[in-house]
Amino acid sequence: MPIRILPETTANRIAAGEVVERPAAVVKELVENALDAGATRIAVTLEEGGIGRVVVEDNGAGMAPDELELAVERHATSKLPEEALLFRIATLGFRGEALPSIGAVSRLTLTSRPPDGDAHALSVEGGRKGAVMPAAGAPGTRVEMRDLFYAVPARRKFLRSPRAEAEQAVEAVRRLALAWPEAGFRVTNDGREVLSLAPASRETRIHDLLGPDFAAAALPVAAETGDLALAGLAAQPAHTRATGTEQHLVVNRRPVRDKLLRTALHVAYRDLIAAGRHPVAALFLELPPEAVDVNVHPMKTELRFREEAAVRGLLIAALRRALSAGAGVAAPALTAYAPRPGWSAWRRPAPAPLPPASAAAGLAEMQLALAPQPAPPPAAALPLGFAPPRPAAPPEAAPAPADHPLGRALAQLLDTYILAEAPDGALVLVDQHAAHERLTHEALRVQLIEGGVRAQPLLLPAVVDLPPADCARLLGFAVELARLGLEIEGFGPGAVLVRALPALLGAADPAPLLRDLAAELAAFDEAMALERRLDAAVARLACHGSVRAGRRLTPPEMDALLRQMEATPRAATCSHGRPTFLRLGAAELERMFGRR
Incomplete structure (x- = not known):
């Protein structure tokens, strides 16, 4: 033709x-x-x-x-x-x-x-x-x-x-x-x-469009470096959606769905939310017009940044800083900030991040008390109509100070959940395993950043039988696992010899740990970054080193766990993204009982 x-x-x-x-x-x-x-x-x-x-x-x-x-x-x-x-x-x-x-x-x-x-x-x-x-x-x-x-x-x-x-x-x-x-x-x-x-301030517009639930769960995000400035709000990890439709990203007043920005958002929330869930945020990025090409896509929703690494790093660092608060720290209300002319009203100093050592401070003292212990023997059968003697009731505890947002422990339910009373009278229900898993995760992560997780040599090396493919996979990551305090070596075609475990794990059984680690590593793409693999391995170690559901805790242990949650970054969710605690305030109780 x-x-x-x-x-x-x-x-x-x-x-x-x-x-x-x-x-x-x-x-x-x-x-x-x-x-x-x-x-x-x-x-x-x-x-x-x-x-x-x-x-x-x-x-x-x-x-x-x-x-x-x-x-x-x-x-x-x-x-x-x-x-x-x-x-x-x-x-x-x-x-x-x-x-x-x-x-x-x-x-x-x-x-x-x-x-x-x-x-x-x-x-x-x-x-x-x-x-x-x-x-x-x-x-x-x-x-x-x-x-x-x-x-x-x-x-x-x-x-x-x-x-x-x-x-x-x-x-x-x-x-x-x-x-x-x-x-x-x-x-x-x-x-x-x-x-x-109607015409409004930015915070009012966010409240109107994203709703009061987001407003209650929102954390301020603010960061500047050079010609880049980021501001806005990001939801706490417990507030997620099944899709990414509520991720609002604005660059120089232009709404975009840019892949680089969305990836950076997911990286910041990576080990804070459950798989398949998506964070919610309203973020506003300002940079010189010549530093971004908006003519990449006919609809101008995708961009090309002149300095992609700087933009990505700014977004991830600002979000991680905003998300580093301990558990129970209330999100500020949107109306708490007086609007100022222009977008600079959101250029507020971000809260200083907690020092890395705070994640591990005090955890060593708790670790022995919370280490897995054998279950107590069953009580002897009693004649019908008789109850076992109750221990003497402890003296009534004083209300929790205002700087303890998770409050004071009242009781343990089902040997799994800690019931606490917050300073404002709200009830707080804590999943002891999920909470301790996050504490252990952060402590391991701090040690890894400082040069390597402290290992505890086993008195007698343990032999763990595994399928040959799993053995080969684990031995291929032996150097990386040694940085995590897990020292292994080959022991024939279908076994691995474990010489040391991370000290924070106590006397954990290495067999389930190695099986789960092998499955975790098998799910990774070969090109996946080492940092991501180590993050997943740390999460798996934390899960196996945490106090389990069904373990009876004493009142001092429960209070110690609450205080550590308040001082540990990202303690509102466990390593798998599940919430570590639920809060039931007066308004929720009144609605449940039909009082309002």
Whole structure:
């Protein structure tokens, strides 16, 4: 087939497919144009989920008749004053593709009025432009799109249901509203209002969009280095979602779904949340426009950073610092910070991280008391109607000090859970195994950072029988495991000789530990970083070295465990991401008993 030049209409429709994928893309482009025009009130109207009709009205700077005619021409823009600024984009859009692309595949009508002029209108149908005509309209711009993809029926067949398309369009507005809290937004779908946001501060907008549950679980995140500045909120590890839809990442006021940023977010939460769960956060990154390329993707949701390592490191370090608080430390309310002009209101000094030694301080004293012990012998059978003698009740303990957020231990339930009373009267239920697992994990991690986990040689080396493949796998990591205090060597084709165990594990049985470690290492990709492998191995060691469910604890042991949880970083979840404690306050109790 010979090479030929496509007709302009066909070429425009092909190009439009890169920008206009669905109604949500139309809404996103038009709302971004409104924000770039300085709008403070934006109203979006949808019919049939946006497939039948989309209207976006704003009170921004309108367009004169000659500008209105140019606005629907391909490659026309008001957002690049100089061609040399192509890689220093300070607006949400600049390509000059949105309006021509929308007009190429639908019926488009623009009505615009500058502050000191009259209103005019222009229509485009399937890429064919009409004449500019006088019209009636308020200052600002009104863009109406009807019959999306009527000019490209094949594309229309790939759209989802009106309800699904409407949800995507509303989500596009939500993300822009989070990045632009000073603007008010209203969205209606088939005559029903689905979103209404008045101009507000950033913290109020986050509360409105992410809800009170996130507000109650949010921790402030703040960090600066060089030209990079990060601010925002991240939820505590116990507050997660089944998907990553509530990860709001904003770069220079632009909502993005950038892979580098999302990966950094997951790395920061890596050993704090359960597998398959996703953290929740609203993070705002500011950097010079020339340090980021926003023209990687037609929808401009993916970025390319000039210094990727610096951005990744800043995000991970800031999040880990925010998440390093001990268990029971209450998250500050969003309204606790007085709003200041601009995003700098969130550049608050982050709390100083706990010193690494605090994770292990006092743990050695607890370790012997909490080490696995044989279960007590069963009580002798008693005649029916008789109860065993009860020990004398200890004197009533004083209320826990305010600096002990987990409170004082009251009792042990099912030989597994510690029931405590917080200073404000709330009930706290602690999973003793999960809590001690995190304490052991952090202590091992501190030792590993300081040069290696302290090992305890076994009086008699233990021989553990394993499948040959597991033996080979463990022996292949013998050097790395030695750094963790686990010294092994081969003992024939199907056995491993264990000469030393980490001192924090006490007299743990090495056989289950080695089997679990072999399975953990087998799940890793060969290219996975050594640090990640060591993290998983530390978590597995911590699990086997922790006090088990079913172990009876004395009141001093329970109180010691609570105090260590309060002083240990990341103690709100265990090494597998499960919560270590639950809190039941007065409001929850009142709701459960129908008092409110």
